[in-house]
Amino acid sequence: MSVTTPTPEPTPEDVSRGLAALEHLLAEEAARRASRPPVMPGETRRVRQLRAEVAEAHALADLQDDDTPLLLDTPKVRKRRKAAHEAARLHALAQDPTMRAWQAARMRRLLITAALVSLTLALAWSTAGVQAFAADDAPAWSPAWVFAWLVEPFLSLALLVIVGARAYTATRGQPITAPALIRIEWLFLALTVGMNAWPYLPLVAEHFSFSRLVLHILGAIVAVAIVTALPIILAAFTGLDHGPLTGPTYRANTGPGRTDITALTAHAQRLIDDGALPAAPSANRIQRTLRCGMDSARAVRDALTEGETR
Incomplete structure (x- = not known):
């Protein structure tokens, strides 16, 4: 024996919801039919598809005429614009007289350091040649042979004192031009070149070799070149015109009046x-x-x- 449960009667709210859903469905169907192109008598499915493609193409053409999307900056454009703006500011800063003076001072300090290091290495290179000249065939590790290694170092130290003093005063705009000091400088250089070259000169060496001579006087030649060129370079830096400086100005200290x-x-x-x-x-x-x-x-x-x- 089966028991059937009677279906409850719909409430007014259920009826209202059902009618609203039916109206919504009918409205969507009407809109779908209205959006379709009108079907002309005798049109086939291919004709309708082509008509839809033509309508879509017209809509796309209307949108493509709008340049608004092209006016927006992409992330790559913004990044490139930022880099260009930074480069322009750096260029303007590089033209500032204060920045140009700082760059010149930095480059001058770099050149002086490189020149003094090169001069030190050149004098160290010539130490072996001077030792061979000063030892004069003395036995190895004998007092004369050992002290011969000290000839070039103390000569180089004296030369570096003069070169360093001239370089520093030149950076301050007051180069040393005393003839006596310049003669002493060239005397040290001449001694260095002479002691390096003497054992390998023609009529002195048993077997003369030009390449061997050049190799032994190379350090002395580099030292002469640096000592000659460094004051000229520093004088050129001192004469640079950077324009009117824009940095802070200072006044001299004065006593209380x-x-x-x-x-x-x-x-x-x-x-x-x-x-x-x-x-x-x-x-x-x-x-x-x-x-x-x-x-x-x-x-x-x-x-x-x-x-x-x-």
Whole structure:
């Protein structure tokens, strides 16, 4: 025996929802039919497809005429624009006289360092040649042979002192041009070249070899070239015109004048009367408050003290 459950009657809300869903479905179907191109009598399916493609092409052509998407910057364009803006600012900064002066000073320091290192290596290269000249066939490790290794180092140190002094003063715009110092410099260079070349000169060497001669005087030649060229290079750097500098300017330190001290003392007295300064302020307090030099602050303190004792 089967028991059937009676179907409940729909409520008014269920009826309303069903009618609304039916109306929505009918509206979608009507819109779908309206969007379809009208079917002409005798049109086939291929004709309808071609008509739809033509309509789509017209719609795309209308959208392609709008250049708005092309006006937007892509990430790559923004990145390139940022790099170009940075390059333009760096170029403008490089033209600033202060930056040009800094670049010149940096390059000058680099060239001086490279020249002195090269000069040191060149003199070290010639040490072996000078030792062979100074030892004069002395037995190995004998006192004469050992001390012969010290000839070139102390000669090179003396030469480096002169070259370094001339290089430094040239960077300060005051090159040393004393004839005596220049003659001493060339004397050291001539001794270095002569001691390196003498054992290998024609009529001196048992078997003359031009390549061997050049190899032994190479260090001395490099040293002569650096000593000759370095002052010229530094003089050229000193004469560079970077344009008007835009950096901060400085004034020379001047001692406190009586007029300034009088004005500062009067100002300090007004601050004391207003309570901004104590009755007997220290020099440090006066300096911080008046923003003056320590000498002026001491003078103001002494003037205030003298005024109180009167």
